[in-house]
Amino acid sequence: MTDFRREASEILAELEAMRAVDAPTHGGRVLSYVYDSGLDELDELAADAARLVQPVNGLDPTTFTSVAAMEAGVVGFARRVLGGAGDDDIVGSVTSGGTESCLLAVKSARDLWRSVRAGSPRVPRIVAPVTVHAAFHKAAEYFGLELDLVPVDPVTGVVSAAAIEERLGDDVALVVVSAPSYPFAALDPVADVAAITGPRGIALHVDACIGGFALAFWPDELPAWNLSVPGVTSLSADLHKYGYAPKGVSVLLTRGRDRQRFQYFATTAWPGYPVVNPTLTGSKPAGPLAAAWAIVEALGEDGFTELTARAARATAALREVVEGIAGLRVVGAPTGPLFAVATDESAPAELRVDPHHWADAARAAGWHLQLQPGLTQADGTRLPHTTHLTVTPVTEDVVGELSEALVAAADAVRGEPAVDGQALVAGLAEALPGGADALAAASVDLDSESAAGLLRAFGLLGGAPAAGATAAGADGALPDRLAPVLALVGALPPQLTERLLVELLARVVEPPSASELG
Ligand SMILES: *Cc1c(COP(=O)(O)O)cnc(C)c1O
Numbered sequence: 001m002t003d004f005r006r007e008a009s010e011i012l013a014e015l016e017a018m019r020a021v022d023a024p025t026h027g028g029r030v031l032s033y034v035y036d037s038g039l040d041e042l043d044e045l046a047a048d049a050a051r052l053v054q055p056v057n058g059l060d061p062t063t064f065t066s067v068a069a070m071e072a073g074v075v076g077f078a079r080r081v082l083g084g085a086g087d088d089d090i091v092g093s094v095t096s097g098g099t100e101s102c103l104l105a106v107k108s109a110r111d112l113w114r115s116v117r118a119g120s121p122r123v124p125r126i127v128a129p130v131t132v133h134a135a136f137h138k139a140a141e142y143f144g145l146e147l148d149l150v151p152v153d154p155v156t157g158v159v160s161a162a163a164i165e166e167r168l169g170d171d172v173a174l175v176v177v178s179a180p181s182y183p184f185a186a187l188d189p190v191a192d193v194a195a196i197t198g199p200r201g202i203a204l205h206v207d208a209c210i211g212g213f214a215l216a217f218w219p220d221e222l223p224a225w226n227l228s229v230p231g232v233t234s235l236s237a238d239l240h241k242y243g244y245a246p247k248g249v250s251v252l253l254t255r256g257r258d259r260q261r262f263q264y265f266a267t268t269a270w271p272g273y274p275v276v277n278p279t280l281t282g283s284k285p286a287g288p289l290a291a292a293w294a295i296v297e298a299l300g301e302d303g304f305t306e307l308t309a310r311a312a313r314a315t316a317a318l319r320e321v322v323e324g325i326a327g328l329r330v331v332g333a334p335t336g337p338l339f340a341v342a343t344d345e346s347a348p349a350e351l352r353v354d355p356h357h358w359a360d361a362a363r364a365a366g367w368h369l370q371l372q373p374g375l376t377q378a379d380g381t382r383l384p385h386t387t388h389l390t391v392t393p394v395t396e397d398v399v400g401e402l403s404e405a406l407v408a409a410a411d412a413v414r415g416e417p418a419v420d421g422q423a424l425v426a427g428l429a430e431a432l433p434g435g436a437d438a439l440a441a442a443s444v445d446l447d448s449e450s451a452a453g454l455l456r457a458f459g460l461l462g463g464a465p466a467a468g469a470t471a472a473g474a475d476g477a478l479p480d481r482l483a484p485v486l487a488l489v490g491a492l493p494p495q496l497t498e499r500l501l502v503e504l505l506a507r508v509v510e511p512p513s514a515s516e517l518g
Helices: 008-021 040-052 065-084 098-115 135-143 161-166 190-200 257-263 287-323 355-364 395-413 421-431 435-441 448-457 483-491 494-508
Strands: 090-095 125-129 146-150 172-178 203-207 234-238 250-255 265-267 275-277 328-330 338-343 370-372 386-390
Touching: 040 287, 065 090, 065 234, 065 250, 065 287, 090 098, 090 257, 098 135, 098 172, 098 203, 098 234, 098 250, 098 257, 125 135, 135 146, 161 190, 172 190, 190 203, 250 257, 287 328, 287 338, 287 395, 338 355, 355 370, 355 386, 355 395, 355 483, 370 483, 421 435, 421 483, 448 494
Parallel strands: 125 146, 125 172, 172 203, 203 234
Antiparallel strands: 090 250, 234 250, 265 275, 328 338, 338 386, 370 386
């Protein structure tokens, strides 16, 4: 028996100390990223289930047959509640998350498009509202499609079927709509779009990653949005969101076995084992699948209905609170347990509340809301910068406390104008060694050192913080105020921002350098 180099208890204590600094995953204080059912027993069950399959390799469900059984169970449940009850022609896969489900929906659509247009030199196109999740930007980049973004109504955040119809052509491999969209919780007109794409034989994906398992049990009547709509050819829904499973599990449902087979990769052209992969990964954990399966078995449709009702009540209560705050407004007519908040431009300037200052004030009081940048659409209309709230069942337990905090945060910042991104950039540029020219010269070709230098100058990476920005921890922890950071994101050229964000995320996970270890 080998001795461990360190005691297990000591290692776990160190991990617990690291976890203590994380944003709280439970209790409803973080209104994005985490989906808390509020049921400790459900979390325990999920952890026990994941532990039971810890050594299993999900790569081969013929060797590890538990994987096949659990996947069939989860896909069967998803099909039943997402509009495919009794329809054996709808098949599915469990994936590692929403992004993988979306990537695979695009890959299948591309390969089907290519199969019927052998030899076409054209680059296939994805048509989607500008609010479509960034996972589709990633899919277009990874798989070599063009992403054609359709402007949405700047007031409601909803895309019109007519606007999508205008963009259709023989090169369109896939249309994507959201149920609902992440930024504004807008429920796109699924049936109207399907009525256009269906007769043309164009694939239509419904991205229900965030909302699927909540809308399926939503207490109010909703327009048709799922696989019950005949022209919908695929749908994604994340179990690690409103399925309350630990991260790493989503489902992708596809109408038609033949369509779905384009998702697969298979090869025997190497001297190793024959490879057949329905998803992007090879070897993969069975833990998230087992956790999701156990949760579905435990909750059943009644349990999901009850949890969804809690989230729905909390959402309604919070929306009412926000609507009652002078200077703020809820964006559009959100559907499901999430919504976005913008400045009420109809209020006099001294009463307006900037949503990013509001989020920063709420954060200082221990409530983490998510800041979203604004965006100018292709038609020149402007989507406002907003603050996003994702509401989970546990939120109902803290809705009173949270409401008070939201009101107090608005009172604290009312009348304070939004951070002027252009002024901030100008100020920062002056403080740079090369002045404004240095910033103007910075491009996507920025090397790692120069990018890190800019981040340090902006106060976003360990080192001397510049005036106007905010002091970041030397370890790359988030600054106290995010409003100036988001204003920077909005004011710098997008490619430069993207390059700087890459540098920031890459530096955050770098091992400490020899000099720092001293
Ligand atoms: C979360 C989300 C995704 C991506 O899912 P991940 O699980 O984060 O990879 C895709 N679409 C929508 C609408 C989402 O909310």
